[in-house]
Amino acid sequence: MPGLLNNRTMLGATFVGLAGIAAAMLVVGPPKDDAVKPAAVQASKPSAAGVAPSAKVAIAPAPAASPAAPADERFVIKRILPINGPIKYGEWHWDDKNVPDGPIVMTVDLDARVISVFKGGYEIGASAVLLGSDDKPTPLGVFPITEKQVKHESNLYDAEMPYMQRLTNDGITLHATKVAWGYVSHGCVGMPLDFAKKVFETTHVGDKVYITRGKMVGLGASLTS
Template sequence: MSLGKAMTVALPHIRVKETAAIVLAALALAVSQAAAQQGGAAAPTPRPKQKKASELIYKQEPPRIFERVLEKSTPANTSIVVSLGKQRAYLLVDGETAIDSPISSGKRAGMTPKGSYKISEKDADHRSSVYGDFVSQRTGKVVRAGVSTKIDSAPSGTVYRGAPMRWFMRLTNDGVGMHTGILPGYPASHGCIRMPDEIAKTFYSKVVIGTPVTVTD
């Protein structure tokens, strides 16, 4: 047997696999270098597709009204509990749930402050003194929408018109309250507690100045 044949026969099977792996790695490196030379750096890994706002909305259970409990409501036995974590508001009569409703609270932590409050004002046709639109004095049409009087100046020829807050029930001195508003399915307000219109109207009809309200997790 010649020396060449002897060496060929003596190569272990594992050495063949190692050689193949080295060859494949070298080929991959060559392809990568060629791509870099032709088109610059290799293309970055694509980012995950950003979800649409509608895909971030979770389904809220509709309001539930327990008429048997609600009809027992009096100014003395009625209270409200708001759960920020559950995004629900509860009208309680003697501690029993009369209404269980979805809400939308402050879009950032702390905007709807937790704590114990009492209804300090009721205004069926309230308008915000901070958030609203600048409208033309001549035509009444909106010139600039979604403004804040804290940071925006009125363009010439316009006046401020506050955002409507029907069935407003004030909780804090700085303007946080409960009222009719849009519920997108997640916390989205500037701090107030938004409710469906008919539910806000019912809450409004059952509470008085001094009704206790607890805002919790």
């Protein structure tokens, strides 16, 4: 997930050269600003018969850079939960009181080993999570939720996965599990049971989970950039 810039620690210019082949070059009206004004160069070029007719070459100004599109306000971070110190394994936080309705985005930071839940840009939940091992790592990328089941048993690992939310077709999910030091998953994002229940009740199929490694963002940043 993008990390959060607070005290939570677990978390060219173009140059245009114009040259004449003849020995004489006359610069007409030198521009004051190459980026916005045209430059005109009058030069002599020998013809096939050895006569040097004059030729005028005009260079169009470089187009102005298009302004960046404004960020979608629904995905701009407006609040970060006031959590002091690192989030310990098994610890979670939730506060959606008075938060206006908005799209749900979840972020997972593999370095911080923390998941955050945002609603309309307001962080409403955060928890330490269990992640994959070196042999079966949790993948990086953007993953929409494709399926949800309150009660699910993995046919790959013969294990119960309460409040399962599928991210990939090869078995990567969000689900409840024991989140403790020394445990790893098979690539899934494991959450404490009560926190996983709240996340499950908040999300919808199609909501996206952004999994990153060490990406730092803060207030005013876009969750989707």
